[in-house]
Amino acid sequence: MGRESYHHGNLRQALVDATVGLIEDKGPMGFTLAEAARLAGVSAAAPYRHFSGRDQLLEEVARQGFHDFALRLESAFDGGKPSALSAFLRMGQAYLRFASEKPGFYMAMFESGLSITGNADLTAAADRAQDAMQGASAALFERLAPDSRPPARMVANHVWAMSHGVVELFGRGRPGGRAPIGADDMLESGVLIYLRGLGVIPADPTR
Structure with a gap:
């Protein structure tokens, strides 16, 4: 797969895809650029045509992750229909699904120790996700x-x-897996308790 991608001019994405797999297997700090190159089917020198080093490759994985993450959050909110609260709770479920379905990207985004502010494109992607959450929060208070x-x-x-x-x-075999309720219910109940405490929603909200 790697060499085929390379010959079609997709080396950059082939390296990203390889890195996602390595992160899922070894964690965001447990692999080398040479391993990513080998998994992509190219020489150890080839990644330097697109990335200055391992951290820049990780930044691109995180950027793509934040881009997808933001789109999922925006889609889940869907303009606040049928109510801002129900839409806001959908965003929480979208958050959990992203972490479950895209663990390599999620770890690159939140567990790699990258400085988001050092990369303008990464900052913009992360800000879009933040803006989606902030806009949805504001809609709750109208x-x-x-x-x-x-x-x-x-x-x-x-x-x-x-x-x-x-x-x-709850992720990756951690203690939450033995809890009497699932991750979705844990998050939703926590958010509702928090919002009620702020007085944003009544005790028995209509969704």
């Missing part, structure tokens, strides 16, 4: 008086942290 609305960015970051925590608890 019925409240302006001076009663909690900061949308704060809420987005809190729910993002909660979502990440659920992924870490």
